[in-house]
Amino acid sequence: MFIRRSIRDNPVYRLTLREYVGYLVRKRFNLEWYIEGGRSRTGKLRPPRLGLLAYLVEAVMEGAADDVLLVPTSIVYEHLPAVGAMAAEGTGGAKQHEGLGWALRYLRQQSRSRSVVHLRFGEPLSLHEGMGSSR
Numbered sequence: 001m002f003i004r005r006s007i008r009d010n011p012v013y014r015l016t017l018r019e020y021v022g023y024l025v026r027k028r029f030n031l032e033w034y035i036e037g038g039r040s041r042t043g044k045l046r047p048p049r050l051g052l053l054a055y056l057v058e059a060v061m062e063g064a065a066d067d068v069l070l071v072p073t074s075i076v077y078e079h080l081p082a083v084g085a086m087a088a089e090g091t092g093g094a095k096q097h098e099g100l101g102w103a104l105r106y107l108r109q110q111s112r113s114r115s116v117v118h119l120r121f122g123e124p125l126s127l128h129e130g131m132g133s134s135r
Contacts, residue, residue, distance in 0.1 A: 007051075021052065022059040025068060031056070040090075060127055070130075072122030077115050 007013045024031060033052050036045045060068055089095050096102055 003052075018055045018058065021055040022062065022064045025056065025059040025064040028065065057127065057131065060131070067126055067128040069124040070127060071124050074118070074120045074122075076118040 003017065004010075004013065007017065021031075031052075035048050035050065035053060040046060056068060059065070085096065
């Protein structure tokens with residue numbers, strides 16, 4: 001599901017999203033999201049964004065499901081070719097103009113530097129057990 005970047009000042013959007021998450025829990029759909037809210041251009045983790053997790057907890061507390069299993073997942077890229085350029089920009093370097101020539105150089109660089117992706121799954125966590133006596 002696609003969510004706007006900022007919903008803080010839109011109570012109708014927040015309520016609709018909350019109800020939609022409850023609906024998905026009731027129908028037992030799988031959900032996937034990145035709690036860290038993404039990465040900066042240098043690959044650094046951004047602060048956690050806990051809104052969807054809060055909506056999930058509310059849905060379980062309101063009886064949408066007896067329990068939900070959370071599966072921690074790690075996706076790590078061994079090498080990102082553009083990190084050097086992004087780090088230079090982050091320290092005040094000039095950003096390269098992105099035209100056709102830039103795109104062709106970028107594609108050539110991508111074909112030369114292959115990367116390995118490491119994917120790991122943790123043990124499933126019971127949301128019901130995690131909430132403990134607060135339920």
